[in-house]
Amino acid sequence: MPIRQFQAQRMIAPRQFQPIKNEPVVVEIGAGKGKHALQFVQQFPETTLYAIERTREKFDAMLKQAKSMSNDHFYPIHADALPWITHALYPKQVTTFYILYPNPEPHNPAQRWLNMPFFEFLLSRLVEGGQIILASNLAEYISEAEQQLLHVWHLPYQKQIIDTHSARTHFEVKYLARGEQCQQLVITKPEYYQTRFDDFSPLNGINA
Numbered sequence: 614m615p616i617r618q619f620q621a622q623r624m625i626a627p628r629q630f631q632p633i634k635n636e637p638v639v640v641e642i643g644a645g646k647g648k649h650a651l652q653f654v655q656q657f658p659e660t661t662l663y664a665i666e667r668t669r670e671k672f673d674a675m676l677k678q679a680k681s682m683s684n685d686h687f688y689p690i691h692a693d694a695l696p697w698i699t700h701a702l703y704p705k706q707v708t709t710f711y712i713l714y715p716n717p718e719p720h721n722p723a724q725r726w727l728n729m730p731f732f733e734f735l736l737s738r739l740v741e742g743g744q745i746i747l748a749s750n751l752a753e754y755i756s757e758a759e760q761q762l763l764h765v766w767h768l769p770y771q772k773q774i775i776d777t778h779s780a781r782t783h784f785e786v787k788y789l790a791r792g793e794q795c796q797q798l799v800i801t802k803p804e805y806y807q808t809r810f811d812d813f814s815p816l817n818g819i820n821a
């Protein structure tokens with residue numbers, strides 16, 4: 614069954630929204646306290662990273678650490694990722710999206726990232742050859758995402774098992790310490806891939 618179309622033009626701009634430049638960027642969604650984002654910035658100081666987190670206390674923890682390091686390419690964003698992405702990002706702008714240990718939404722499967730109509734919009738923001746890295750400790754979350762990739766989104770991916778010594782995020786550390794297996798899907802957008810949002814310009818705060 615084709616997925617319903619995401620209503621991008623109805624998205625209300627996040628509070629204090631600031632438009633961004635149309636240049637290649639990496640985006641982390643649900644960055645938590647920013648452990649992965651900070652490591653990324655240290656490893657790739659010249660790459661522009663937007664790390665989005667909607668929970669105030671976690672965002673504040675990330676911001677505090679971001680301020681302690683001087684990097685002009687690291688932008689912690691306090692917002693819900695859906696409106697922020699719809700208002701800020703240009704088509705084919707993002708080289709990598711990181712979605713590391715998203716909320717499993719046990720009572721609301723429609724809110725899981727690959728089940729949402731919004732996922733099509735996310736794909737439209739990726740460059741050709743760009744990647745989405747989706748990690749989870751839940752085998753069911755990963756296998757459901759694989760089914761969506763095969764039957765709804767028709768996208769190639771690789772499944773990887775996370776090394777038990779990996780420590781990219783606070784949740785990853787917690788799950789691996791408990792002896793849980795963590796996995797990730799590395800999803801690639803092929804050159805020919807089209808979405809219904811390929812010509813959709815960022816709203817740039819229009820519905821504020």
Ligand SMILES: C[S@@+](CC[C@H](N)C(=O)[O-])C[C@H]1O[C@@H](n2cnc3c(N)ncnc32)[C@H](O)[C@@H]1O
Pocket residue numbers: 642643644645646665666667668671692693694695713714715716782783784785
């Ligand atoms: C389970 S935590 C994982 C945090 C971090 N990635 C880690 O692995 O430690 C999921 C995070 O995603 C954030 N989140 C969930 N939905 C979001 C959304 N729509 N926009 C921004 N952040 C979101 C939550 O606030 C939470 O901090």
